[in-house]
Structure formats: structure tokens, C-alpha cells
Amino acid sequence: MSTIVLMTVTGLGLAALYFLVASGLSLVFGLADVLNFAHGLFLSVGAYATWWAAGNLPGAGPDGWGFVLAVAFGVLAGTVVAALVELVMIRPLYSRTIEQVLVTVGLSLAGVAALQAGFGADPRPFPRPSWTQQVVTMAGARVPLDRLLLIVAAVAVLGALLAFLRWTRYGLIIRAGVENREMVTALGIDVRKAFTLVFAIGGAAAALAGALSGVYFGSVSPTSGASLLIFAFIVVVIGGMGSVLGSAVAAVAVGLLQQFVNYYGTSGAGDICVVALLAVVLLWRPAGLAGKAATA
Amino acid sequence: MAERAGEPHHDGTVTAGERVGETGATNPDGAVAAAERISGPQTADAGTASLLQVADLSVRIAGLHILQGVSFEVAASGVTVLLGRNGVGKSTTLRAILGLTPRNGTATGSVRLGGEEILGRPTHALVKAGLGFVPEDRCVFGGLTVAENLRLAERTDSPDYDLVFSLFPELSKRAKQRAGSLSGGQQQMLSLGRVLLNHNRLLLIDEPTKGLAPKVVTEVAEALERAAQAVPVLLVEQNLAVVRRLAGDAVVIAAGQVAWTGPGEQLLADPALTKSLLAVNAAGGH
Numbered sequence: 001m002s003t004i005v006l007m008t009v010t011g012l013g014l015a016a017l018y019f020l021v022a023s024g025l026s027l028v029f030g031l032a033d034v035l036n037f038a039h040g041l042f043l044s045v046g047a048y049a050t051w052w053a054a055g056n057l058p059g060a061g062p063d064g065w066g067f068v069l070a071v072a073f074g075v076l077a078g079t080v081v082a083a084l085v086e087l088v089m090i091r092p093l094y095s096r097t098i099e100q101v102l103v104t105v106g107l108s109l110a111g112v113a114a115l116q117a118g119f120g121a122d123p124r125p126f127p128r129p130s131w132t133q134q135v136v137t138m139a140g141a142r143v144p145l146d147r148l149l150l151i152v153a154a155v156a157v158l159g160a161l162l163a164f165l166r167w168t169r170y171g172l173i174i175r176a177g178v179e180n181r182e183m184v185t186a187l188g189i190d191v192r193k194a195f196t197l198v199f200a201i202g203g204a205a206a207a208l209a210g211a212l213s214g215v216y217f218g219s220v221s222p223t224s225g226a227s228l229l230i231f232a233f234i235v236v237v238i239g240g241m242g243s244v245l246g247s248a249v250a251a252v253a254v255g256l257l258q259q260f261v262n263y264y265g266t267s268g269a270g271d272i273c274v275v276a277l278l279a280v281v282l283l284w285r286p287a288g289l290a291g292k293a294a295t296a
Numbered sequence: 297m298a299e300r301a302g303e304p305h306h307d308g309t310v311t312a313g314e315r316v317g318e319t320g321a322t323n324p325d326g327a328v329a330a331a332e333r334i335s336g337p338q339t340a341d342a343g344t345a346s347l348l349q350v351a352d353l354s355v356r357i358a359g360l361h362i363l364q365g366v367s368f369e370v371a372a373s374g375v376t377v378l379l380g381r382n383g384v385g386k387s388t389t390l391r392a393i394l395g396l397t398p399r400n401g402t403a404t405g406s407v408r409l410g411g412e413e414i415l416g417r418p419t420h421a422l423v424k425a426g427l428g429f430v431p432e433d434r435c436v437f438g439g440l441t442v443a444e445n446l447r448l449a450e451r452t453d454s455p456d457y458d459l460v461f462s463l464f465p466e467l468s469k470r471a472k473q474r475a476g477s478l479s480g481g482q483q484q485m486l487s488l489g490r491v492l493l494n495h496n497r498l499l500l501i502d503e504p505t506k507g508l509a510p511k512v513v514t515e516v517a518e519a520l521e522r523a524a525q526a527v528p529v530l531l532v533e534q535n536l537a538v539v540r541r542l543a544g545d546a547v548v549i550a551a552g553q554v555a556w557t558g559p560g561e562q563l564l565a566d567p568a569l570t571k572s573l574l575a576v577n578a579a580g581g582h
Contacts, residue, residue, distance in 0.1 A: 095399050172448050176437045182396065183435040187449045187490065188423035 002141035007259050009138070013147035013216065015255025016154030020209035021232035022239065022247040023161060024082075024202020030178040030242015032195045033097070034090055037104040039206055039232070040225030041085075041111035042078045046207025047126075047220040048115060050074030054127040062127030070127070071211045075204050082203020086196050094192075108226065115222035123221040126214035146215050153212055154248075157205055161244050170197055178242035231258075234274060238281045240288025249289060253277065347372040347498055347528055348393070349408040353415075355385070355392050357401030362388050364552035365405070370498065374544035375520070375529045377560055381575055384549045386532040387432055390500045393530075394429055395419040409497065424451060426497030430504060432532075434487040438476025442467055442486055445475050449490035460489040463519045481512030488516070492523055499529045505538055517541055536574075540564050548573045 025039050053060045053073035060070040089107065093099045132146040165171035173194045177184045184191045206225075213228065214220045235254050239246030254274050262270035281289065346369035355363040362385045370376045378386045392403040396419055407415040414422055423429060437445055446460070446467070461468040464485040470478065475486055484504055491499060504520065505513040517538045520529065524542065533539050539546070543560025556563065556573055563569060 172440070172444055175444075176440060176448055179437045179439055180435055182419075183431065183437070184448075185419045186394065186396065186423060186429045186431065186435075188420050188451050188494075189448075190418075190420045 001139065003263075005139045005141035006143060007263055008256065009141075009143045009147045009151070011256040011259030012252065013150040013255075014259060015251040015253075016150040017209050017213055017216070017228060018231050018235045018255055019154050019248050019251035020157060020205045020212070021228055022235040022251055023157070023244050024198070024205045025229075025232055026236045026239060026242055026244065026247045027174065027178075027198045028195075028202050029236065031174055031181070031191075031198050032090075032094070033181075034094075034100055034195075035097075035104070036090075036199075036202075037101065037229070038085060038107040038111065039104075039202065040229035041108050042082050042203040042206035042225070043210040043213070043228060044111065044115055044220075044222060044225035045081050046074040046078035046210030047214045047224060048074075048119060048210075049077035049207070050211040050214060051124060051126055051220050063129045067127070067129045071208070074211045075207045078207020078210065079200050079204040082206070083196055083200040085203075086199035090199070091192065091195070094195075108229075112222045112226065119222070121222060123219035126217070126219050128215050128218060132215050150212050150216060153208065154251075157208065158244065158248050161201070161205075164201075165244065170194060174198060231274065234278050236288075238278055238288055240290030243288065243290035246288055246290030345372055346370060347410060348530065349406070350389070350393065351406040351408075353389065353392060353403065353405035353407065355388050355397055355401060355403045357388070357398060362552060363392065363403075363549075366549065366552070366554055368547040368554050368557055370530045371528060371545055373528050375524045375531050375542040376545045376547065377539050377543040378530060378532045378547050378549065379534075379539065379563075379574060380549035380555075382534075385552055386549055387502050389549065390429075390502050390530070390532060394422055394427060394500060426495070428491035428494065428496035428499045428527075430487050430491050430499065430501040432502040432506065434480075434483040436475040436478070436483045436486050436490075438474065440475055441472050442475055442478070443471040445486055446490060446493060449493055451494040455493040456495075457493065460492050463492065463522060464489055481508050481515070484508060484512070484516055485519070488519060488523070496527050499523065499527055501529055502532045503534060504531075505533065505535045513538065536564065536570075 021039065021043060024042075025036060028034050028036050028039070050070050050073065053070040054062050054067065057070065057073055060066045060073065062070075085107065089103050090100060093103060128146070132149055133144065135142040135144050136148070137143070165175055173184060173189055173191065174197075177191050177194055181191055209228070210220075210225065213224060217224070231254060235247055235250045238254065239248070239250035254277065257277060258270035258274050260270070261273045262268070265273075285291075348370035350369070351367045353363055353366040354361070366385070366389060378389060380386050388397075391397060392415075393407050395415075395417060397403040403415060405415065406413060409422075409425070409427070414425075437448070440448070446455075446457075449455075466482055467485055467489050470482065475483060478486065488501075488504065491501075501520070504516050508516065513535060520531070520538075520542055523529065529542075531542065533542075539560060543564075546556070546558060546560035546563045547554060548556040548563070550573060556569070563573070
């Protein structure tokens with residue numbers, strides 16, 4: 001029983017990381033039709049910026065409010081980079097899918113190379129607040145606090161995103177734009193502003209995932225973004241393009257499946273099962289669990 | 297092919313029975329030739345300023361030359377109806393005016409609104425400048441509620457909900473319902489309501505009665521009639537009973553060109569002319 005509890009919490013922690021990366025990816029694809037292979041770069045930027053800030057930024061550090069400040073710096077860095085990528089590289093290429101894919105793939109490779117040049121190719125130990133390494137006892141299982149931190153952060157981001165989509169004017173524009181972008185412009189709305197915003201939001205969530213993955217794995221490396229991105233893409237496809245809630249449900253399914261199969265089966269079998277789940281969902285509901293809708 | 301016209305009923309109901317021919321059974325070139333022979337009076341009478349001038353508008357999409365130098369004017373009041381058989385480019389004309397020509401297409405020529413050239417300006421800027429658009433097939437946001445659809449369309453600080461809800465009381469009753477679960481007629485009302493919330497200089501309305509039940513066609517026609525008292529309308533419409541009720545001027549497009557312009561009444565009063573231009577018998581009551 002305690003193993004199942006531990007596996008569940010660990011799977012949900014992994015799901016939290018997938019969700020944080022996938023939610024932005026999903027909104028960007030749903031609204032702007034951009035398949036952003038550079039999304040993993042935003043994660044790496046967040047992770048490295050947090051790591052750098054904890055060591056160098058005045059007031060920031062590996063513990064307490066200092067760590068919160070370091071993470072805030074990382075999230076800010078990811079947000080700025082994402083907005084700049086949209087404005088400078090994606091905006092001139094809207095509706096030119098092949099060029100977009102080439103640019104974002106190129107950017108993700110160049111980004112990894114730049115991080116390697118700047119900080120070295122080897123993983124760097126990540127400054128973790130000491131309390132995240134403690135355990136609490138839940139239903140007989142000793143659960144590390146870092147998993148709970150991931151879950152709480154992801155739930156908070158999910159709630160904030162849903163509230164934003166539901167209650168704000170830009171949220172309304174994004175939900176409508178995911179359905180029919182042309183009609184949004186035909187109501188007199190410059191939908192491109194919403195594209196930049198969605199990129200920035202996605203960048204912030206991915207950067208937060210970067211900082212939290214540093215806490216979870218204990219290190220950062222230039223390629224960590226790319227490996228998480230693959231599963232995030234799977235989560236987006238399973239959940240339905242443009243659906244935040246769909247991404248959340250799909251992330252939980254993928255995280256739990258991967259964790260349990262990897263533990264009870266042979267290691268690596270979980271990853272194969274995730275791909276199998278993807279195939280089943282695509283056959284059963286080609287548009288993903290939620291179809292194409294930003295809220296459902 | 298086209299049936300004989302459904303006469304307007306004594307209570308003002310119009311039926312959907314009388315529609316512009318859907319098959320190109322007669323040679324479209326014949327229609328052009330007929331127009332040249334008959335050539336009705338031009339829309340722009342000397343002295344009456346027109347609001348929108350379309351001149352030599354050509355649209356090519358994916359290699360097809362859909363509009364080949366279309367020129368016409370839209371009066372500064374009342375309803376100007378754009379007529380023609382299916383596929384001649386009526387919707388393409390509206391969409392080109394609004395800057396909605398697809399990426400694989402080009403629109404050339406000139407479109408002037410109040411004397412100002414607008415062809416090539418971004419759609420959202422044109423709509424903000426007062427071109428209200430009601431697309432074919434309504435295009436309501438199905439995942440949003442009726443209230444959210446309307447809220448999204450607000451372009452002023454004081455949107456005219458009183459007008460919209462007096463025209464379409466149904467919309468206020470169903471404010472919290474998802475637009476995707478509305479009937480076709482209700483969706484059309486929502487689509488019209490989104491535009492009528494705002495102050496517009498010109499409404500571009502594409503086939504608002506398509507696929508609607510006769511009772512709803514009447515409701516929509518009444519709403520258009522009321523809206524047109526306040527703002528000029530360029531209307532694409534296939535239902536000739538609605539055209540008869542609303543039309544001031546008529547512009548007929550055939551084979552990518554303007555084949556006839558003149559008062560709508562004159563067009564519909566001449567069965568030979570309507571038949572040659574629209575492949576329909578329009579000998580119904582008027």
C-alpha cells in the first residue's frame with residue numbers, strides 16, 4: 001500500500017512537470033497553429049536562470065524567500081525569452097508552417113548549444129531548499145516534499161490559467177481564437193497581440209517547470225528541456241490542442257502510467273506504454289480528449 | 297431547378313421557395329450578354345454620394361481568377377443587394393473588401409470607404425473603422441456562451457444591448473447557453489447581434505437566411521429591415537422574397553464580373569431579366 005501511495009505521488013509530481021510544459025504548448029498550438037519545438041528551451045532558460053540567480057542575484061539563494069526570488073527570476077527570464085521568440089522569429093512566419101518548424105527546431109538546437117557554451121555540457125547541481133528533501137508520512141508512505149511542491153505548483157497554475165481564460169477579456173479572445181481565429185479578427189480584434197501573450201504565458205509556465213525540475217532531479221543540464229518536451233507533446237496530443245484542462249487530465253494519465261509501469265514492469269516499459277496510450281487515444285478520439293476547445 | 301416564387305403571405309411571411317438558381321444550367325456568358333443588351337440604369341446617380349466604391353476588383357485564389365475586375369458602388373443608405381448564382385464570387389467580393397482573401401490568393405483593384413482606400417488594410421482595423429461583418433454560416437463561437445459571444449464583439453464603451461435584445465429577445469433569454477447548442481436561426485440572430493451591438497458605417501452581411509426555416513427567415517428579414525434604417529447594408533442574399541422586401545439597389549455578378557446594376561425592384565419586375573441573370577423565375581408577387 002505504501003508503495004502505491006509513493007508511486008502515485010511521484011507519478012503526479014511528474015505529471016505536474018508535464019502539465020506545466022504542455023499547457024503553454026497546447027495554447028500556442030490551439031490559438032496560433034504554431035508547433036513550437038523551441039518550447040523546451042524556455043524550460044531550460046527557466047532552470048538555468050533560477051540556478052544562476054540562486055548563486056549570484058543579491059537577495060536570492062537556495063533557501064526560503066531567497067529561493068522564491070530565484071524562481072521568480074527564472075520565470076521572468078523564461079517569459080521574456082518566449083515573448084521575444086514570438087515577436088522576432090515566429091511573427092514574420094505565421095501561416096508558413098514549414099518555415100516555422102524549421103525555425104523552432106533550429107532555435108531549440110542553437111539554444112542547447114548556447115547553454116552548453118555558457119555553462120558546460122555536464123549537469124550542474126541545483127540549489128534545492130533543504131525542506132524539499134524532507135519526507136512526510138502519508139497513508140503509511142514516506143513521501144518526499146519536493147513531489148508535493150510540484151503538485152501544488154501545477155494545481156495553482158492550472159487554477160490561475162482556467163480563471164484567466166474564463167474571466168478576462170484576453171482569456172475570452174484566446175478561447176474564441178482557438179475555435180475560429182479569422183472570425184475573431186472579423187470582430188475587430190487584433191489577434192496577434194493574444195499570440196504574444198500566449199507565448200509569454202507558455203514561457204512562464206515552462207520556466208517554472210524548469211526551476212521545479214531542478215528541485216526534483218537535483219541538477220540542471222542543457223538537454224533537460226528537450227527530453228521533457230517529448231512527453232509534453234504527447235500530453236498535448238492526448239489532451240486535445242488548445243485545451244488546458246485536457247492537458248491536465250492527459251498529464252496525470254501519462255505521469256501515472258509511466259511511473260507505475262516503469263516500477264512494476266521493466267524500466268523503460270512505461271515510456272512505451274505512454275506511446276501506446278497516445279496511439280489508442282488517436283484512434284479513439286483523433287482530436288484528443290477535449291477536442292478543440294480552450295476550456296472544456 | 298428554380299421553382300416558381302413563393303408569394304409573400306398575407307401576414308408578411310416570406311417563404312424560402314424562391315431562390316437564385318443553384319445550378320449553372322444556362323451559359324453564364326449568356327447572362328453577361330443579356331446584361332449588355334438590357335443594361336439597367338447605373339447605381340450611382342449623379343448627385344447621390346455613395347459610401348463604398350469598388351473599382352476593378354480582381355481576386356485570384358489558388359490560380360483561379362474568381363473576380364475579374366468587379367466595379368460597383370454601395371449607397372450611403374438602405375440595402376444594396378449583391379446577387380448572382382452560386383459560386384460566382386459574391387462571398388469572395390465581401391471577403392476581399394474586408395481583407396479576408398486567403399493567403400494563397402491576391403486581391404487587386406480599389407476599394408474606397410468614404411473616399412479612403414481600404415484594400416489591403418488588416419481586417420481588424422477595418423472592422424474597428426466601422427465595417428461590420430456577418431459571415432456566411434454565422435461563425436458563432438460554439439464553445440462560448442451567448443453572452444460571451446456578444447461580450448467579445450463589443451467595440452465601444454456603450455454597446456447597444458437594448459437594440460439587440462429588442463430585435464432578438466431570444467438572445468437575452470439564452471445568455472448563459474453555449475452558442476454551439478443554439479438552433480441555426482438563433483445562431484444567425486447571435487451573429488447579427490454581435491455586429492449590431494456597435495456603431496457601424498456599413499454592414500457586410502453574407503446570406504443571412506441560408507438554411508433557415510420560413511418563420512425565422514421572416515424574423516431575420518425584419519431585423520435586417522430595422523437595422524438598415526440606421527446603417528447602410530451590403531447584402532448577399534439568394535432568397536428573392538427577402539431581396540424583394542429589402543433591396544434598394546441590386547448588383548448582379550456573373551462570370552466574375554458585374555452583369556447588371558440598378559434598382560432591385562426593376563430587376564425583380566422583369567422575369568426575362570431575372571431569368572437570364574439569375575436562372576430563376578421571379579414572377580412572384582411584389
